[in-house]
Amino acid sequence: xxxxxxxxxxxxxxxxxxxxxxxxxxxxxxxxxxxxxxxxxxxxxxxxxxxxxxxxxxxxxxxxxxxxxxxxxxxxxxxxxxxxxxxxxxxxxxxxxxxxxxxxxxxxxxxxxxxxxxxxxxxxxxxxxxxxxxxxxxxxxxxxxxxxxxxxxxxxxxxxxxxxxxxxxxxxxxxxxxxxxxxxxxxxxxxxxxxxxxxxxxxxxxxxxxxxxxxxxxxxxxxxxxxxxxxxxxxxxxxxxxxxxxxxxxxxxxxx
Numbered sequence: 325x326x327x328x329x330x331x332x333x334x335x336x337x338x339x340x341x342x343x344x345x346x347x348x349x350x351x352x353x354x355x356x357x358x359x360x361x362x363x364x365x366x367x368x369x370x371x372x373x374x375x376x377x378x379x380x381x382x383x384x385x386x387x388x389x390x391x392x393x394x395x396x397x398x399x400x401x402x403x404x405x406x407x408x409x410x411x412x413x414x415x416x417x418x419x420x421x422x423x424x425x426x427x428x429x430x431x432x433x434x435x436x437x438x439x440x441x442x443x444x445x446x447x448x449x450x451x452x453x454x455x456x457x458x459x460x461x462x463x464x465x466x467x468x469x470x471x472x473x474x475x476x477x478x479x480x481x482x483x484x485x486x487x488x489x490x491x492x493x494x495x496x497x498x499x500x501x502x503x504x505x506x507x508x509x510x511x512x513x514x515x516x517x518x519x520x521x522x523x524x525x526x527x528x529x530x531x532x533x534x535x536x537x538x539x540x541x542x543x544x545x546x547x548x549x550x551x552x553x554x555x556x557x558x559x560x561x562x563x564x565x566x567x568x569x570x571x572x573x574x575x576x577x578x579x580x
Contacts, residue, residue: 353392355391355413355545356396356411356412357393357394357395357396357412357414358396358398358402358403358406358407358411358412358415359374359376359378359379359397359416359417360397360400360417360418361399362399362490363417363418364510364514365570366417366418366510367379367418374395374397376569378416379395380565381416381562382416384561384562384565385549385553385556387552388551388552389552391548396412399488400417400418400465400466400468401466403415403417403419403538404425404467407538407539414538414545416537416538418507419431419537419538420468420533420534421536422469428541429540430538430539430546431537431546432536432537432539432549433554433579434536435535435536437533437534437574438507438509438532438533438535439529439532440469440470440473440505440506440508440529440530440531440533441505441506442530443493443496443505443506443523443524444496444502444523444524445499445522445524451503452527453526453527454477457502458479459479460480460502460503462477462484462501462502463492463496463501463504464484464485464486464489464492464505464506465486465487465489465492466486467485470505470507473530473531489504489506489510492504492506493514496523507533508529512525537549553579554579562577562578563577
């Protein structure tokens with residue numbers, strides 16, 4: 325009788341342990357999400373805290389998509405390598421959708437529309453558009469689409485790549501560069517906060533770009549992320565975050 329009771333208890337305990345094990349296996353691990361450590365106002369780290377439009381947008385996306393996550397700040401040059409190697413599962417950090425990247429990565433639906441612009445010294449009357457860059461030294465961020473774009477402009481003296489775009493802005497203020505080409509919203513943020521009246525934006529937007537979440541091919545989360553982006557555009561959350569970080573309503577919502 326005692327043997328039977330002990331056997332029954334042992335079987336019951338085993339069943340409980342198996343149930344807990346199966347339940348634990350069913351839980352999704354937090355996804356690791358790469359962000360850039362200094363790309364204001366999109367993603368940046370300040371006093372150990374992750375901040376920016378994309379940081380708050382991702383938080384809202386993750387809530388809608390029911391995703392647990394961990395943010396991993398790094399330099400822009402590390403992001404693609406980190407996604408490719410699996411160090412992070414995806415990245416949200418001003419990653420432009422283009423053909424070269426589509427060959428190697430998967431993208432969510434675009435969540436941001438922007439473009440490249442031209443910046444020069446406030447007292448420079450010679451440079452008014454990209455047509456005036458012949459023989460000039462241009463600064464931009466290494467490895468970015470702006471670096472590729474600047475490299476395609478005919479007749480420039482040099483395209484100088486910087487790991488951190490703020491260093492290019494500093495060199496422009498000190499007239500070590502003739503011009504800088506970079507993301508429109510980042511340039512606006514710099515002009516408003518650190519330009520000191522020493523630089524100005526000239527000409528029209530050079531080209532249009534779209535930002536999206538980047539991941540490895542066949543990432544299982546992208547469908548839920550796309551649904552979340554669409555929902556945030558419809559319920560007003562996206563517009564509220566855009567106004568908070570950029571001071572105006574977006575010209576287009578995601579999906580338009």
